[in-house]
Amino acid sequence: MDAEIIAIGSELLTPYRQDTNSLYLTEQLNQLGVEVTFKDVVGDKLEHLKQVVQTALGRADIIMLMGGLGPTEDDLTREAVSAALEAPLVRDPQQVEALQKRFAQRGLPMSDNNLKQADVIAGATVLPNRNGSAPGQWIAGTYDGREKTLLLLPGPPHELQPLFEEQCLERLRMRLPPQFIATRQLKVAMMPESQCDARIAPIYAKYPLVQTTILAHGGEIQIHLRSRAASAQAAQQRVDQLAEEIEEELDDAIFSRQGESLEQIVGYYLQMRSATLAVAESCTGGLIGERLTSVSGSSRYFAGGALVYSNEMKTKLAEVPKKLIQEHGAVSAEVALAMAEGIRKRCGATWGLAVTGIAGPTGGTPEKPVGLVYHAVSNGEASDVVERRFPGDRERVRRWASQQALDLLRRKLM
Amino acid sequence: MDAEIIAIGSELLTPYRQDTNSLYLTEQLNQLGVEVTFKDVVGDKLEHLKQVVQTALGRADIIMLMGGLGPTEDDLTREAVSAALEAPLVRDPQQVEALQKRFAQRGLPMSDNNLKQADVIAGATVLPNRNGSAPGQWIAGTYDGREKTLLLLPGPPHELQPLFEEQCLERLRMRLPPQFIATRQLKVAMMPESQCDARIAPIYAKYPLVQTTILAHGGEIQIHLRSRAASAQAAQQRVDQLAEEIEEELDDAIFSRQGESLEQIVGYYLQMRSATLAVAESCTGGLIGERLTSVSGSSRYFAGGALVYSNEMKTKLAEVPKKLIQEHGAVSAEVALAMAEGIRKRCGATWGLAVTGIAGPTGGTPEKPVGLVYHAVSNGEASDVVERRFPGDRERVRRWASQQALDLLRRKLM
Structure with missing residues (x-):
């Protein structure tokens, strides 16, 4: 079964x-x-919309239309589908009543325009919309001798999603042959996409029945596996087997096996060890803290941190000795390590994590070019530092630096 | 003139x-x-692609195709356009040579597949691609008696954009009637979209020749104005006049008149006054620092800051008296003000900015519900605090809180 998705609205x-x-x-x-x-x-x-619906009717089994169901003159989805299907629009008295009730409840006057939203394509099932005034419509029938299903859905995501899940999912499932889909997602940090693909391509090539999609962004690679089979077990077994082989090949470069984010995984590890974390950020300016605290419940392991953009702040807030900065420069392995250890002590945390670098586009020198970043981690006994030269613009350097720092900590916690 | 844009690739x-x-x-x-x-x-x-190109030929003057120009069997854009136009593909010896040179320079063997990329639709102009191996193609001619322009462009944005700007823009301009477009962008912080629209709709309704688009996201409203005229001056005058009337109505709610971000504007003001800024972030966890330091050159005014998630850190890093937290709670106007003043002093900055609140989804109480956030600013002499109750999830609350904090500082600096 094939579907076509049509998004409606001049703003798009x-x-x-x-x-x-x-x-x-x-x-x-x-x-x-x-x-x-x-x-x-x-x-x-109207003319454009009608044409698009007609084209879709000629090539797809399921047609999903989103938007254009509101009360204004610009909302023409009902009219266009009616014209394409050559089925009249009928004003539904039940829907008129529902609209009147909705407006009365809110103490608002209802203009005549709004009655448009009670127009239903002959033969359609109305799908009530509990988050908006425009109901959806479900049309199932034959067109040119083939079974077609058309769904008219409201455009705003907070209306569309519950309406689809509550009223369309089961209806669709009943029209479709029973199928079982299993999916898995693995995530890899800090590996070039080409290298990752070169290592796993010989593996996934052996599984033609699993669809493998590799996506790379900001120092993270997502490996999506999807398989379809006649039983849930068969589908699951297939993706699990491939996932296992990939995990064996990539080993600890894989940080997530169920789709978790790197900041979530770091959080799990810290909680498992009843450990806490403090961060000192120079060039990332708060990005690492922001990522860590985007996870609900992070207050259990995130102690706090310091944004130490200037040399003075590195000394004042992260206890880096002035002399060390003078000797090695603020962007150096030595200062990164001192920042990690300094913030750890200052916050009384188990672990300290620090980043210092040159995000650019200005501030680079021949010895210390834009993109040079030091990442350091310390727990008072063991410490580690990683030097990296990231290509790309300011945003990219900062994103990769935050990713490298979190991955460095993850490997230490493993 | 109308254009149709076709994105090609199963991954899409x-x-x-x-x-x-x-x-x-x-x-x-x-x-x-x-x-x-x-x-x-x-x-x-191939069949789908050919069909889409044929449909586009029937309804658009300019057709932009993106992707499907690579060397693999899946790259079928050339073949599809050739079939739709009924124009043969011709292998261009110059392009073959260019490909051979490209591979030799990189010391890589060239497989026969790659020769596909030298296939040119009869009559097309080849558009060399300096960032990739797949050149673009430009086709201008009559189809069914109407003038049509087709552009075949590579999919990766870093190949497409320079190729378009260097080789297509002028060619297109020469085919089009001379037109002048003027645009303006105004940005408003912390105003509900409906309120903004209600205030400016009567104004922009008077300018039917200016296209007004209002977008709202994360506590920010963008008002885009665009006008087309026979002279640059006429177009500019029209958008400027409308912009002026909107500025008069919305007054200091407008923070940006040329598209600058709120963090850029705050930076301008700080630099103008030779002032510096320190931040203390609780529930935003680094987001305000991250936004401020996303601006290149922010080291000139951003002193530093502290991420003070716990009560202990609020005392240790932002010098908030323990007693104050015990008396009023960590989420209170009093603590927000003490954080702003404490971090200002600690960092030796002109201004201190602080946020404390409950981002959720857990941690709320009947008195202090999820979404309650206090934003405070202080320069040692003057200070201000704003209480807000933001609806929505953790990400939304944090985004709005960062926006409110920056806007509070902006208003103080104005």
Whole structure:
């Protein structure tokens, strides 16, 4: 079964806004064993919309339309589908009543425009929308002799997602042949994508029935495995077997086996050891703290930290001896180690983690170029420092530095 | 003139990856006076691709195809366009030579596959790609009696963007009627979108020739103005006049008039006053520091800061008296003010900025619910504190809190 996803709205044809619903819907459809073969974005023009729906009817089994269900003149999805299917729009008295009730409850006057939202395509099932005024519609029938399913869904994600899960998922499942999909996700830190692929390609090539997708971003590689089979067990076994072989090959470069983030994994390890962490950040300026504290419950292991952009602050807040900075420079292995140990002591934490470097675009020298970053970790007894030269712009250098620092700590905690 | 943008690649039909090139290309096309009327995503299937190109030929003047130009069997854009236009593919000896040279320079063997990249659609102009092996192609001609322009562009953004700017922009401009586009962007902090729109809708409604787009995200509203006219002056005058009226209405809620970020604006103000800033962050955990230091050159005004998640750290690093925390609780106006003043003194900065709150999802109480955040600023003489209750999840609360803190400082600096 193939699906086509159509995002509707002129704002999605500007440089400022992008459809994101289709990623969510693709994930949901894939889980049902349905592949997405086309995605379209079309503006609020009846003729354009009708044409896109007609094209989709000619090539997809399931057609998901998102947006254009509101009360304004620009909301034309109902009209376009009605025209494409040559099925009339009928004003549903139950829906009119529901709208009147909704407005009355809020003490708002209802303009005539709003009645449009009670128009239903003949033969469609209305899908009530508990987070907005525009209901969805479900149409299942034959078109040109083939079974087609059309879903009209509201555009805002907080309306679309619950409506889809509560009212469309089961309906779709019942129309589809029973299928079982198993997925796994492995994550790898600080490895070049080409190197990762070269190492695992001979492995996943042996599993043609598992779809392997490799994505790299900001010092992190995600390996997505997906398999479809007639039984849940068969599908699961296949992805698990491939995952195991990949884990054996990549070993401790893999930091996550269930999709957890690196900051979550570091948090798990710290909690497991009843340990706490303090950070001293120079060029990352708060990014490492921000990532660690983005995890709910991080107060159990995150003690605190210091943002030490200047030499003076490195001394004042992270207890780095002035002399050390004068001798080696602020961007040096020695200062990174002193920062990690200094902040650890200052915060009374088990571990100290520190980063000092040159994020650019200015501030580089021939000896210490932009992208040079030192990452250090210490627990008072053992310590470690990693030097890296990251290519790319300020944002990229900072992102990679935060990733390297967290991965350094992870390896120490393992 | 209307354009259609076609993104090619099966990976763009998975839940993991999204076309972003089309936002860039839309911006470029809009600047030339061209509107984008359709966007499509299609996988690496010849039949699908050919069909999409044919549909586009029937409805758009300019067709931009991105991706599918590589050397693998999945790269079928050349073949599909050739089939749709009924124009043969010709292997270009110059391109073969260029490929051979490229591989020799890198000391790599060239497989026969790579020769595909030297195939040119009859009549097309080759667009050399200095950042990759796949050149682009430019096709201009009549199709079914109408003038059409097709661009075949490589998929990776770092190849596509320079290739487009260096080799397509002028060619396109020469094919288009002379047009002038003027744009302006205003940004507003910490105002509900509906309130902003209610205040400015009566103003922009008077300017039907200016396209006004309002976007809201994370405590920030962007107002995009765009106008097209026969002279640069006329277009500029129109957007400037509307911008002026909006500025008058929204007054100091507008923090940016040229698209600058809030952290950039705060930086400008601090530099203008030769002032420095220190931050103490509890629930934002580094986000404010991260935003401030994302600006290159921020070391000139960002002194440093402390991440003070626990009560102990608030006392140790930000000099908040223990008694104050015991009396009022860590999430209180009193502690926020003491944090701002404490970190200011500790870092020897002109200004101190502090945030303390409950980001959730746990940790809330009936008196101090999730989302309650205190933001404080102090320069030793004057100080101010703002209490807010933000709805939404942990990420949203933290984002809004960082925005409120920076906006509070901005207003003090104005």
